[in-house]
Amino acid sequence: MTFINYVARELNCKIVYYGPGLGGKTTNLQHVYSITAPENKGKLISLATETERTLFFDFLPIDLGQIRGFRTRFHLYTVPGQVFYDASRKLILTGVDGVVFVADSQEERLDANLESISNLQLNLKEHGFDLSKIPYVLQLNKRDLPNALPAEELRKLLLVKGEPVFEAVAKKGIGVLDTLKAVVRQVLIKLRKSA
Amino acid sequence: MESGNIILHEADYQRLRSILARTQKDLRAHLVMLIDRSGHHIACEGPDQEIDQTALASLAAANVAAANALAQIVGEPGFSVLYHQGNQRSIHISDVANRFSLVLVFDQTVASGVVRWKVRRATFFLDEILSEMLTRSDPSASASAPGQGTTETAQFTDEEINRLVGEINLK
Numbered sequence: 001m002t003f004i005n006y007v008a009r010e011l012n013c014k015i016v017y018y019g020p021g022l023g024g025k026t027t028n029l030q031h032v033y034s035i036t037a038p039e040n041k042g043k044l045i046s047l048a049t050e051t052e053r054t055l056f057f058d059f060l061p062i063d064l065g066q067i068r069g070f071r072t073r074f075h076l077y078t079v080p081g082q083v084f085y086d087a088s089r090k091l092i093l094t095g096v097d098g099v100v101f102v103a104d105s106q107e108e109r110l111d112a113n114l115e116s117i118s119n120l121q122l123n124l125k126e127h128g129f130d131l132s133k134i135p136y137v138l139q140l141n142k143r144d145l146p147n148a149l150p151a152e153e154l155r156k157l158l159l160v161k162g163e164p165v166f167e168a169v170a171k172k173g174i175g176v177l178d179t180l181k182a183v184v185r186q187v188l189i190k191l192r193k194s195a
Numbered sequence: 196m197e198s199g200n201i202i203l204h205e206a207d208y209q210r211l212r213s214i215l216a217r218t219q220k221d222l223r224a225h226l227v228m229l230i231d232r233s234g235h236h237i238a239c240e241g242p243d244q245e246i247d248q249t250a251l252a253s254l255a256a257a258n259v260a261a262a263n264a265l266a267q268i269v270g271e272p273g274f275s276v277l278y279h280q281g282n283q284r285s286i287h288i289s290d291v292a293n294r295f296s297l298v299l300v301f302d303q304t305v306a307s308g309v310v311r312w313k314v315r316r317a318t319f320f321l322d323e324i325l326s327e328m329l330t331r332s333d334p335s336a337s338a339s340a341p342g343q344g345t346t347e348t349a350q351f352t353d354e355e356i357n358r359l360v361g362e363i364n365l366k
Contacts, residue, residue, distance in 0.1 A: 002200045003235040004348060007208045011348070012235045036365040042249045047257075056257065059234075061249045067351060067359045075234060075253065091260040095233025177365070185360045192351045194200060 001095040002191050010071045013187050014095055015180075018120050019102035020112035021053070021081030024141040024170040028102060029060050029076055031176045036062055054080040057092050064184060074184065081116070090123045098135035098187040099124075100179055102170070103158055105140050105148035113158055121160075135186030136163045139179045144169045201231055202332040208238060210324050215240040218299070218317040222310060225284065226300040229291070229321065230256055237295070246300065255288050255298045276314075278307070289314050292325045 003012040017025040026046065033044045040063040047056035058078040065072060079089040101120065103113045121131050140154050151167055159165065164182040168175025211229060219227040219240045226241035228248065234256035236248050263273040277288040280303075287299040287310050297314060 001231075001233055003231060003233070003237070004200055004202045005237075006202065006204050006347075014233050014235075032365065040365065043247060045250055045253070056261070059250070059253050061253070062365070064363050064365075065359050067355050068347060070347070072359065075249075087264055088261070091257065091264060094256070094260055095231065095235075177363070181360045181363050184363065185356060188351060188356045188359070191200070191348050192356075 002097055002187075004070075008071070009069050010073055011067075011191070012073045012075065013097040013184075013191075014075045014077065015098045015100060015183055015187070016092055016096045017076065017078045017100045017102055018089075018116065019081055019141075020104055020109060020116040021083070023081055023102045023104040023109070023113075023116075024168070025078040025081060025102045026054055026058050027170040028100070028139075028141075028168075028176050028179070029058050029078055031170060031173045032062065032076065032180060033060055035173065035177070040064075053082065054078055055085070056080065056088050067188070072184075072188075074187075076180075083115070086119065086123075089119070090126060093123055093127050093129070096124075096127070096129070096134070097190070098137075098183040099131075100137050100139055100183050101158075102139050102141050102168075103154065105142045105151075105154060106145055107147050107149050110149065110154075110157065113154075117158065117160065132161050135183055135190050136160065137179055137183045137186070138163050138165045139168050139170075139175060140165060141168045141170050141175075143167045143174075144172070200332055201235070201237070201329070203237060203328070204331075207324060207328045211238045211321065212240060214317050214320050214324075218297075218313055221313050222299065222301050222305055224299050224301040224305075226251075226298070227317075228252065228255075228298040230296050230298060232256055232259065232294055232296070241300070243300065251298065251300075255286075255296060259288060259290070259296050276311075287311075287314065289318060291318050292322045292329075294329070295321070295325055297321065 042061035045059040049055045060076045077092050079092045124131050166175045166179045215227045225243040228239040229237040230252040234253040236252035266274045275290040279286040289297050291297050
């Protein structure tokens with residue numbers, strides 16, 4: 001649900017990073033924050049537990065340039081990945097324009113990835129969204145770990161609808177920007193179609 | 196349930212601003228802000244420009260969402276008003292048209308009853324404007340109202356989108 005402000009000539013869109021706990025959603029946002037020029041970003045807000053696990057969400061507003069004289073402002077959110085925070089996860093999807101699914105490539109996290117995708121579909125449905133119709137990108141994170149499953153195998157198991165897939169090592173910034181660009185592109189294309 | 200995009204044009208913006216400005220003046224509020232449920236800041240009036248409005252809008256929207264979920268747990272359809280009382284400043288958040296919220300930041304010197312009364316009055320007028328705005332934001336309605344639709348975003352070309360995305364380097 002984009003907010004199109006003709007007065008300020010701004011497009012305001014909401015992207016949510018979804019995925020299993022400790023998969024690297026917050027790390028994605030932290031990297032985006034670290035490489036964004038001060039004039040193009042707001043505060044990175046993290047509502048986290050004492051042990052720095054996301055309790056409610058992380059939030060980062062960024063400006064990504066102009067299109068036809070419209071300033072594009074993207075609000076990036078993460079959700080808490082831990083299973084028992086489902087109520088909070090659902091709330092963050094309110095008014096979402098695009099979703100990045102951050103999958104943990106480690107073999108032992110495969111079930112958690114699958115469970116989180118099902119949970120995403122369910123929670124989107126409760127907001128009246130259909131995953132097959134909204135901008136969606138899959139990121140395979142933690143590609144540097146020795147126990148990472150082959151990317152091809154993860155694609156087969158996690159792909160939902162032929163979405164763009166990016167291999168990433170978010171803690172080193174690898175693949176983070178490409179993932180963001182892909183979802184931004186989809187959001188703008190969707191915005192054009194929905195106009 | 197989710198609905199379509201929100202489109203703000205100059206005429207609606209000025210009407211919204213005049214209501215926010217009057218509320219701000221009546222309550223001598225530091226800030227009066229209208230946000231949507233996604234956390235987008237729609238319009239704002241008030242002398243305190245030091246407050247991070249983007250962060251305030253995002254956190255207020257999350258606050259509203261969490262409060263409504265809490266309400267449902269205890270068998271209520273929702274909580275229409277949230278009130279956070281501080282030592283110096285307080286925040287009052289109220290529902291507008293089921294899709295927006297009015298956020299006030301004001302001094303402790305203002306009686307909460309006066310805040311409620313002024314907010315109720317503002318909400319009445321905001322509701323009317325926002326309902327009209329949402330009707331015009333509906334793509335099916337905009338077809339019959341030339342110039343009021345999302346025509347400019349509909350004209351984005353692949354080249355323009357590719358250029359924007361290609362130029363994203365965040366530095």
